[in-house]
Amino acid sequence: MVSMTSTAPVASHGPVTRKDVARYAGVSTAVVSYVVNGGPKRVAPATEAKVQDAIRVLGYRPNAAARALKLGSSETLGLIIPDNSNPFFSLLAHAVEDAAAELGFALLLTNSGGSLTKERRHIRNLAARQVDGVFLASVLFEPDLEDLAKADIPCVLLNNDRETEGFNSIGVDLAAGARTAVEHLLWHGHTRIGLAMGTNVSNDIDGRELGWREALRDAGVAEGPIIHSDFTRLGGYLAGQRLLAGPDRPTAIFASSDMQAIGILRAIHEAGLAVPGDIAVTSFDGVADAEYSWPALTTVEQPVRAMAAAAVTALVGAARHEPAQHRIFPTALHVRQSCGCPDGNAPQGA
Amino acid sequence: MVSMTSTAPVASHGPVTRKDVARYAGVSTAVVSYVVNGGPKRVAPATEAKVQDAIRVLGYRPNAAARALKLGSSETLGLIIPDNSNPFFSLLAHAVEDAAAELGFALLLTNSGGSLTKERRHIRNLAARQVDGVFLASVLFEPDLEDLAKADIPCVLLNNDRETEGFNSIGVDLAAGARTAVEHLLWHGHTRIGLAMGTNVSNDIDGRELGWREALRDAGVAEGPIIHSDFTRLGGYLAGQRLLAGPDRPTAIFASSDMQAIGILRAIHEAGLAVPGDIAVTSFDGVADAEYSWPALTTVEQPVRAMAAAAVTALVGAARHEPAQHRIFPTALHVRQSCGCPDGNAPQGA
DNA sequence: TTTGACTATTGACTCGAGTAGATCCGAAAT
DNA sequence: ATTTCGGATCTACTCGAGTCAATAGTCAAA
Numbered sequence: 010m011v012s013m014t015s016t017a018p019v020a021s022h023g024p025v026t027r028k029d030v031a032r033y034a035g036v037s038t039a040v041v042s043y044v045v046n047g048g049p050k051r052v053a054p055a056t057e058a059k060v061q062d063a064i065r066v067l068g069y070r071p072n073a074a075a076r077a078l079k080l081g082s083s084e085t086l087g088l089i090i091p092d093n094s095n096p097f098f099s100l101l102a103h104a105v106e107d108a109a110a111e112l113g114f115a116l117l118l119t120n121s122g123g124s125l126t127k128e129r130r131h132i133r134n135l136a137a138r139q140v141d142g143v144f145l146a147s148v149l150f151e152p153d154l155e156d157l158a159k160a161d162i163p164c165v166l167l168n169n170d171r172e173t174e175g176f177n178s179i180g181v182d183l184a185a186g187a188r189t190a191v192e193h194l195l196w197h198g199h200t201r202i203g204l205a206m207g208t209n210v211s212n213d214i215d216g217r218e219l220g221w222r223e224a225l226r227d228a229g230v231a232e233g234p235i236i237h238s239d240f241t242r243l244g245g246y247l248a249g250q251r252l253l254a255g256p257d258r259p260t261a262i263f264a265s266s267d268m269q270a271i272g273i274l275r276a277i278h279e280a281g282l283a284v285p286g287d288i289a290v291t292s293f294d295g296v297a298d299a300e301y302s303w304p305a306l307t308t309v310e311q312p313v314r315a316m317a318a319a320a321v322t323a324l325v326g327a328a329r330h331e332p333a334q335h336r337i338f339p340t341a342l343h344v345r346q347s348c349g350c351p352d353g354n355a356p357q358g359a
Numbered sequence: 360m361v362s363m364t365s366t367a368p369v370a371s372h373g374p375v376t377r378k379d380v381a382r383y384a385g386v387s388t389a390v391v392s393y394v395v396n397g398g399p400k401r402v403a404p405a406t407e408a409k410v411q412d413a414i415r416v417l418g419y420r421p422n423a424a425a426r427a428l429k430l431g432s433s434e435t436l437g438l439i440i441p442d443n444s445n446p447f448f449s450l451l452a453h454a455v456e457d458a459a460a461e462l463g464f465a466l467l468l469t470n471s472g473g474s475l476t477k478e479r480r481h482i483r484n485l486a487a488r489q490v491d492g493v494f495l496a497s498v499l500f501e502p503d504l505e506d507l508a509k510a511d512i513p514c515v516l517l518n519n520d521r522e523t524e525g526f527n528s529i530g531v532d533l534a535a536g537a538r539t540a541v542e543h544l545l546w547h548g549h550t551r552i553g554l555a556m557g558t559n560v561s562n563d564i565d566g567r568e569l570g571w572r573e574a575l576r577d578a579g580v581a582e583g584p585i586i587h588s589d590f591t592r593l594g595g596y597l598a599g600q601r602l603l604a605g606p607d608r609p610t611a612i613f614a615s616s617d618m619q620a621i622g623i624l625r626a627i628h629e630a631g632l633a634v635p636g637d638i639a640v641t642s643f644d645g646v647a648d649a650e651y652s653w654p655a656l657t658t659v660e661q662p663v664r665a666m667a668a669a670a671v672t673a674l675v676g677a678a679r680h681e682p683a684q685h686r687i688f689p690t691a692l693h694v695r696q697s698c699g700c701p702d703g704n705a706p707q708g709a
Numbered sequence: 710t711t712t713g714a715c716t717a718t719t720g721a722c723t724c725g726a727g728t729a730g731a732t733c734c735g736a737a738a739t
Numbered sequence: 740a741t742t743t744c745g746g747a748t749c750t751a752c753t754c755g756a757g758t759c760a761a762t763a764g765t766c767a768a769a
Contacts, residue, residue: 024510037749042727068509070487075725077424078754099449106470118468120456137420159418160374242651271651278653301592301621303628303653376755387719392757425755428724
């Protein structure tokens with residue numbers, strides 16, 4: 010190589026655009042696009058090589074904003090959850106991110122903090138950002154999706170066990186799950202089973218409360234005390250204290266979330282009582298924390314990864330205007346020690 | 360209201376654009392922009408009212424992709440963390456999201472899973488998406504930021520205690536924090552203090568190991584056993600088992616993360632030993648889980664929210680090409696029960 | 710009534726990439 | 740030697756919003 014006067018030096022100012030690549034490779038901009046996208050037109054192998062070379066040398070990355078503008082798709086999905094520091098939701102977010110990445114979508118994460126105002130603001134914001142879809146773990150059963158509908162942005166409701174006409178949704182059978190957990194306590198011989206129930210913004214009765222009630226009724230056992238409190242460790246702790254202080258103390262407690270159960274365990278320990286000896290505990294969600302509490306929690310696990318994958322599938326389907334689907338996943342009882350089973354090998358059924 | 364024939368019905372096909380608003384309000388598109396942005400030119404109050412009206416009626420939201428293309432800014436930041444289901448990182452992500460939202464930025468969340476390949480892929484992807492900045496909690500001490508540099512995208516390294524020339528970074532003083540935790544164990548009279556250390560991809564020695572070593576040396580106490588394992592509950596559990604099975608069992612253990620400590624607690628419980636009676640434990644991070652373990656963990660807390668806020672500030676500064684800054688935050692020892700303090704009111708110093 | 714000094718508004722170009730339609734060129738068919 | 744065909748390539752318009760230079764409009768002073 011005698012000189013390099015024929016190939017222009019890298020311009021270096023500002024980001025590299027398609028035009029720069031075209032100039033460097035000595036072709037038109039259209040060809041560059043065709044090469045980058047395996048475009049709608051074929052390109053001669055020799056030309057393709059030149060272009061690929063130019064791309065490599067210049068370090069060209071197509072501008073996503075321009076692409077999004079032209080194609081009307083940002084290859085981005087939005088996720089709205091109440092609180093990413095809650096283990097259940099952080100696990101869900103992780104699973105959704107993985108499933109979305111699988112299909113080349115990036116994930117815009119937002120926390121609503123359980124506030125309806127914030128939730129609404131985030132929805133509008135995501136709509137303005139031209140996301141291709143939104144996953145919403147709403148604080149309400151029927152969130153306001155008008156902004157999304159206007160922009161023709163599909164949405165799937167996460168963590169939602171009720172079917173609502175025209176809404177895509179993914180959830181678990183809360184009532185059935187709760188039933189399994191309570192039935193397991195009944196199987197252990199308990200007859201005074203309390204409930205620590207989380208509080209939702211909506212006033213509708215939660216499926217877990219229903220499941221608890223049904224299991225007791227079917228077993229012909231009187232309902233134990235119910236305490237409503239936050240779906241948090243602290244909420245569980247406070248609920249636990251009240252449950253222990255009440256007139257006739259339950260011998261077993263079903264908690265509507267693992268976080269609450271962890272708070273309850275603490276309240277029980279502080280009262281100098283033993284789990285499961287004095288009080289047995291089962292709970293809901295199946296997050297990692299449950300396995301490492303002391304004693305390990307017998308809990309009803311939600312198949313989070315499967316749900317996340319299904320959510321992404323549903324969203325893609327919705328984007329193609331396929332009819333809304335509602336999927337309910339089954340839960341699985343993980344028997345560990347907090348229920349009274351000595352080694353976690355007790356019968357899973359009944 | 361007699362009729363509504365005078366106001367044109369909403370066009371309804373496709374998303375509403377600036378042009379639609381302009382037509383509806385009977386003005387030019389430029390005026391619409393001026394109104395939306397408090398634009399570079401003034402608009403007569405009467406006209407502004409007409410435009411605002413049109414915007415409200417039509418439900419207009421400016422197209423973020425077009426904006427991003429024109430302005431070269433997507434009002435979006437990227438966050439790369441190893442694992443959003445790890446409580447420390449999910450807390451960090453939440454804090455960063457809040458701080459970013461404060462300034463009108465949305466957050467693109469990605470999980471590297473501790474893999475360098477994935478980390479690199481995510482960096483390229485974020486660069487292509489024209490994010491305005493990237494927060495990176497890297498698996499390495501000197502990650503490859505070439506793609507970001509090329510695109511002139513600022514980056515701040517999170518969870519980073521080493522200063523590296525030309526890199527913005529935020530972190531805590533790992534060594535000092537570890538020191539406090541170990542010194543507290545020494546104060547309790549322990550002289551055989553083991554270390555459960557997490558494993559990093561890099562082979563550099565971790566600040567926490569340094570702090571542990573220094574504290575022991577300064578106290579004239581021989582080094583206890585070290586076990587290296589994952590920064591996870593399981594990692595801690597396995598490390599705990601090995602620490603207990605070793606030739607001369609430590610009477611206290613310092614764990615490099617709360618997650619590990621939680622695993623260790625379990626190993627100790629399973630061995631039929633008491634915490635802190637037989638073995639005292641202290642750890643690092645200060646996540647919520649530490650407060651609700653049994654016994655509650657004495658831990659060195661990282662000021663996550665303050666760090667997140669500082670990270671956002673640093674990123675904004677870097678975007679203005681201010682010189683790179685490196686901020687180290689102090690940690691705070693939270694005394695609870697796992698160390699042997701009966702009520703959590705023990706001296707914080709020494 | 711004209712000029713000047715503004716202000717409000719508009720037209721038109723731009724950002725970077727996708728792609729339809731036009732054009733170019735070489736080889737096979739006549 | 741033409742004509743025809745078809746693949747390769749290029750030209751030019753588009754997406755939606757920001758913004759400057761030019762224009763229209765308004766009112767007070769001369």
